[in-house]
Amino acid sequence: MTALRVEATHPVFCTIIPPHLLDRLAQSDDEARAGRARRTLERDAAQRIRRREAAPPAATEPAAEEKPNRTIYDAGKVETLPGTKVRGEGDEAVKDASVNRAYAGLGSTFELFLKGFERNSIDGEGLALDATVHYGQEYNNAFWDGHQMVFGDGDGEIFNDFTTSLDVIGHELAHGVTQYTANLDYQGQAGALNESVSDVFGSLVKQYALGQTAEEADWLIGADLLAGAVEGKALRSMKAPGTAYDDDVLGKDPQPGSMDGYVDTTEDNGGVHINSGIPNRAFYEVATAIGGKAWERAGQIWYDVLTGGKLAKDANFAAFAQLTVAAAQKRYGKDSKELAAVQKGWSEVGVTPADEAGSPEADTTPCE
Amino acid sequence: MRIQVKRTGGFAGITRRAEVDTSGRPDAAEWHALAEEAAAEGRGEPPAGVPDGFRYEITLDGERTVRCADPRIGAAQRKLITRVLKEGA
Known part of the structure; x- marks a missing residue:
């Protein structure tokens, strides 16, 4: 060299x-x-x-x-x-x-x-x-x-x-970070959160390497992964879940972008790669509402939750959402645009933050 | 013998199913031996698996189902799964 x-x-x-x-x-x-x-x-x-x-x-x-x-x-x-x-x-x-x-x-x-x-x-x-x-x-x-x-x-x-795809590499390593921190179960909503955290940090790895702002990023996972003949642009879209591919062989991207489309299934550990579309889009909404480099504030809030010690292994979307609200308030203040962005982001995808982290009365569809 | 394979999970989360009916096939005996070997390596309970790892279900004649998950699956299971997903319909 x-x-x-x-x-x-x-x-x-x-x-x-x-x-x-x-x-x-x-x-x-x-x-x-x-x-x-x-x-x-x-x-x-x-x-x-x-x-x-x-x-x-x-x-x-x-x-x-x-x-x-x-x-x-x-x-x-x-x-x-x-x-x-x-x-x-x-x-x-x-x-x-x-x-x-x-x-x-x-x-x-x-x-x-x-x-x-x-x-x-x-x-x-x-x-x-x-x-x-x-x-x-x-x-x-x-x-x-x-x-x-x-x-x-x-x-x-x-x-x-x-x-x-660089985000795929980041995704896999992020599973390691999750394992060493919140250690979310790989099942149901906790599993979908585990998957989403990996997509979030996988995408942030790519955005950081490219120096992109939230507006500039493609918010795609596996954009280089689909072979030439496949009808699609990536495996997942955090910006618009359900739109990444539509192909004769692969089928159509099954990800929902909000709780309305939550998929109840026993396959794939309760659809962990499907329902991750919901928290994925929440992150996208938060990051673009805050603006700038997504890892600096939106990513920091998510990281605070992952490593903060309060996220239960079996947390559902509502519990995770509540912790992001608390983390945004703690770090940026109760009148901050970061907190407002977090609250709006979850609202956009139909998740109501739990009153208390881990509350079983979460306003989300129970899985299995 | 009807050999069905269902693969779930994986980074893409896309389920794949395939089936081979060995009746009338010249290599039926070979399939049967492989299927029995794969069944012997497996267990009925779903294994823990790993994040993004494939999970597999092998069902013989619609009666016996064994489950396994990457990366710890038996050699016969790997061979059978690969063949069914490749040659099956």
Whole structure:
């Protein structure tokens, strides 16, 4: 790598794939690989404006406890975790774009939590960030296994490589943050909140990396994930749940954007990826009503709730909403526009904050 | 033998169902052996699973259902699920 330079005053952690390497990949004989590299090049162009590559150990090295400790593994298309180590912290980029995207994505996520919320990694204590790529054959999924992130390659027909969307990487790591904080159940409304928190912080990771305001952000989850032939723009839309895709194979985006459309189901742990549309849109409404960079205030309120110790594991939407109201008032005051935005945001999606956090008389549809 | 697979959850939260009827198939015996092996690896209770992980239900002849979830699923289950989702209707 020849493009390294030291940024003395602002240590940064996210390394991007050297453009020359991506250029080479983009001209690869392997069409699939070339296509992916080209897409990455296009997308990374915007991010490159903001990011700088920090040199490895230098005199200006930040305190050790404030640096990410990333390790990327390659599962070699089987389902054994973690796989073979292919890139460690500070190592140069490798030829495999999935590895480099995962590495950069972990760095971007670490950076948002550190700079945005003064949180040192997932557990707040500098936890090592591990990720495995190339999990399984044409595996159409990514997940957090309780210890690390796991990414499939996608089948190329419906889904692309799951490392292609930065918000997906942020989403998975945010599951880790939730696990170490409120530890929301992965069932029913608590599960939908768990999912929504991951979408919120996943989207914020992307917005932070791109330097976007709430107005500029696309509020899409997995915008780079759908393969070319799929009719859709992403997997989920926080701005307009239910509108992300409408496709012959995938079906139509089933997410509701308000309690009117709450889906009662036993599948997917009580529709955790469906009903998350409701708190997702609440966050969008709050962030755009406040304006500016979404992680600075709306994100701070959500983060305060997640880490404040009052959010019950089995919290429902109304209990969560009440805690965001309390957090906004505590941080910004009872006459603040932040508090007004939070109250209006939940009202927009038909959730009435519980009188007391965890109150069973929540004005929301009970699940199962 | 009718082998049904239902996959729920996943990052996308999209449910997929597929079914293979082995009657009349030249490779029926192979399917049956794989199905029995997969059933033996499973259990009736839904497993805990992990965030965004796929959950699977394998049902044989509409009578026996076993459940499993990524990433801890048996080798025969993985093979059967992959084949049914790929070849099934």
